[in-house]
Amino acid sequence: MKKNLFCIMMVLMFFFSCTEKKNIIVYYSRSGTTEKLALELYRHNIFADTMSIKLIEEYPQDFKATIERSKYERENNILPKLQNGKIDLNKYDTIFLGYPIWYGTFAPPIKSFINDNDSLAGHIVIPFATYGRGGFRNSIEDLKQSCPEATIKEGIGIASKLIHKVNDKVNQLYNNNSKTLCGGFSIEQEVDNEASLLFKQVVDSSLHIEPLSVSTQVVSGINYLFECIDTDGKDIEVKIYKPLPGQGQPQLTYIK
Numbered sequence: 001m002k003k004n005l006f007c008i009m010m011v012l013m014f015f016f017s018c019t020e021k022k023n024i025i026v027y028y029s030r031s032g033t034t035e036k037l038a039l040e041l042y043r044h045n046i047f048a049d050t051m052s053i054k055l056i057e058e059y060p061q062d063f064k065a066t067i068e069r070s071k072y073e074r075e076n077n078i079l080p081k082l083q084n085g086k087i088d089l090n091k092y093d094t095i096f097l098g099y100p101i102w103y104g105t106f107a108p109p110i111k112s113f114i115n116d117n118d119s120l121a122g123h124i125v126i127p128f129a130t131y132g133r134g135g136f137r138n139s140i141e142d143l144k145q146s147c148p149e150a151t152i153k154e155g156i157g158i159a160s161k162l163i164h165k166v167n168d169k170v171n172q173l174y175n176n177n178s179k180t181l182c183g184g185f186s187i188e189q190e191v192d193n194e195a196s197l198l199f200k201q202v203v204d205s206s207l208h209i210e211p212l213s214v215s216t217q218v219v220s221g222i223n224y225l226f227e228c229i230d231t232d233g234k235d236i237e238v239k240i241y242k243p244l245p246g247q248g249q250p251q252l253t254y255i256k
Helices: 002-016 033-044 063-075 108-116 136-146 160-174 176-181 193-202
Strands: 022-027 049-052 092-102 124-131 156-159 209-219 221-230 235-242 251-255
Touching: 022 033, 033 049, 033 092, 033 124, 033 160, 063 092, 063 108, 092 108, 092 136, 124 136, 124 160, 136 156, 156 160, 156 209, 160 209, 160 221, 193 209, 193 221, 193 235, 209 235
Parallel strands: 022 049, 022 092, 092 124, 124 156
Antiparallel strands: 209 221, 221 235, 235 251
């Protein structure tokens, strides 16, 4: 246990102590789900500053109405006005930028924050997001387009139904570099079309298991580790091995 804590601290020092400048955790959270992820990031990085993005006109409490308004804003290139949009980013090297995924990308208040702060030019940006059905990877591509002079890192996305595992996901983010060097699993991402097709090919549909996120491990082939939920809301892990081309069919390794 002490050895694991020491390793985590060394990784944190690598991320956060390379310069004298501070880091900042900036996030928008409408319902509080993304805020849970932001606070867990802060718990691992207590020397960072934090800022919760606040709107002048908040979104409706009804989520459907919120989504309709955000769709209108996006389609008409309307940026919601922020109470605290402009900040002094000269104090920071790295910006942890958090948001929910709406309509397949980051929520509109993030675009407002980016616009208010010179597209975050010259900064390292580590995105973190919560989502229902995916969109995190797409949001990273949109960030790269919106912040062409910033360095966008891999970050982490978490399915909202798995937010109770937030500590595990944040540990995974901080340990990603050392793990991947040792052949460990990648950071979890939303289930893309390729992974979804693999899951449907191997896992019996009668089990009624829904995959929420997936991480991969390159071996002699690829291991896929799916975080899932069943109809009773029970957490389930599904591991599938996909061999190299021409060496057989994908196999279900375990369900637990």
